Structures are given as C-alpha cells and as structure tokens.
Amino acid sequence: EAQVTQNPRYLITVTGKKLTVTCSQNMNHEYMSWYRQDPGLGLRQIYYSMNVEVTDKGDVPEGYKVSRKEKRNFPLILESPSPNQTSLYFCASSERRSGANVLTFGAGSRLTVL
Amino acid sequence: AQSVAQPEDQVNVAEGNPLTVKCTYSVSGNPYLFWYVQYPNRGLQFLLKYITGDNLVKGSYGFEAEFNKSQTSFHLKKPSALVSDSALYFCAVRDGAQAGTALIFGKGTTLSVSS
Secondary structure (H helix, E strand, C coil): CCCEEEECCEEEECCCCCEEEEEEECCCCCEEEEEEEECCCEEEEEEEEEECCEEEECCCCCCCEECCCCCCECCEEECCCCHHHCEEEEEEEECCCCCCCCCEECCCEEEEEC | CCEEECCCCEEEEECCCCEEECCEEECCCCEEEEEEEECCCCCEEEEEEECCCCCEEECHHHCEEEEECCCCEEEEEECCCCHHHCEEEEEEEEECCCCCCCCEECCCEEEEEEC
16 A cells, blocks of 8 residues: 555653654655645644665754654654644645645654653 | 635534535636545545546535636535544645645634534
C-alpha cells in the first residue's frame, strides 16, 4: 500500500530534550515536506525537500532541522524543543513540488512539550 | 503572494441537505486549487483539484467544487450530506505560473452533519 509513515504518533517530552520524528514514504516520491497544524492557523510548512540532499526552509523553520540522505526518509529534528512547538505535525510527499501533483500525507504526530 | 481564505470556521448542516464549504484564493498567475479532508486522528486526504478545463470538478465521496475565476472562489459542494462527511476540510492553492511554488493551505473549516 502506498503510504507515508510517521513515528511516533504521540509524544510527550520536556523542554530541551532532543527528539526526532521520522517520516518514510514508499512511493519513490522526489518531494517531501513537513507541516505543523495549529488551531486557527491551518497547516504551515516547516521544511521541504525537492530531492536527496536538497532541503529548504518553509514558512516556520525556526527551531527545526531536517535531513534527506535517502529518497524515502525525511526526519524532522527538534534539537531543543520548547513549549511553543507543541503541535500536530504532518509529513507529506509527492512526485514533484510543482504543478498539479497531489500530496500524500502521513497520519500525523502529536507532540507535547512540557 | 498567494493566499487562500476559508471564511467559515464551522458549517453545520442536517443530513440529506446540500452543503457548501467556501474558499477564496489569491494568486498572481493561474491557480491550481485543491480540497483535502481530515478525519479525526487521521492525516489529510485528497478530495479533488482544479487545474484547467471544466469549472465544475468532481471528486471523491460525491463531492464537487466549482471554480469561479471572476469571484476567485473554489467552493466545495455536495448535494446531500451524510453524517460521515463530518470532518475538517482544507482548501489549498498553488500558483501554477510559478514552477516550484509551495502549496498554501487555508485555516480549515469544520463540517458538522447532524442526523
């Protein structure tokens, strides 16, 4: 089954404790992206990757890092989480970033930073 | 800069009645428009898209959307709502004239269908 898999689905952590949210897709998609979803704000893009070793900032990149060493994986790294990073995170992928390509989303990772 | 607005935080309809979820957009070039739906504890799922051609686009689960260039709108519609349609709906836009631009999402509209 074609899918985007995120882990963990739920995580409670404390301020400053580094964490990684993994994202993997099995569709051989070139483009991958991370979004955060907050009430009243919709989805905002954190980082995206056009292909292996090519990443770029989205609208809200502060406090996050990403890497794209393999085509299928695009982990989101919070080096020193803070409470304002408490949110619902989605990874998404598509064949390419441009045009009519449809994004396939993961199920989401709900992160709480205390 | 491109943007999308969903003017209603929540839409309430009775089962069997028609539903409309509103979306307006702003892009400098040709708009590529999308609707996604999010069910509780699930990721977003693609419903339909408008790229070019017929202004009335049909999608999954009986949903359709009408592209109106003069009003810069792309409202989502369904002739007869089901309780199972209750979910969070997102409109999104991309400027088709600019290769590589991001997909911009609206803030979402919660649809509640009562039995």
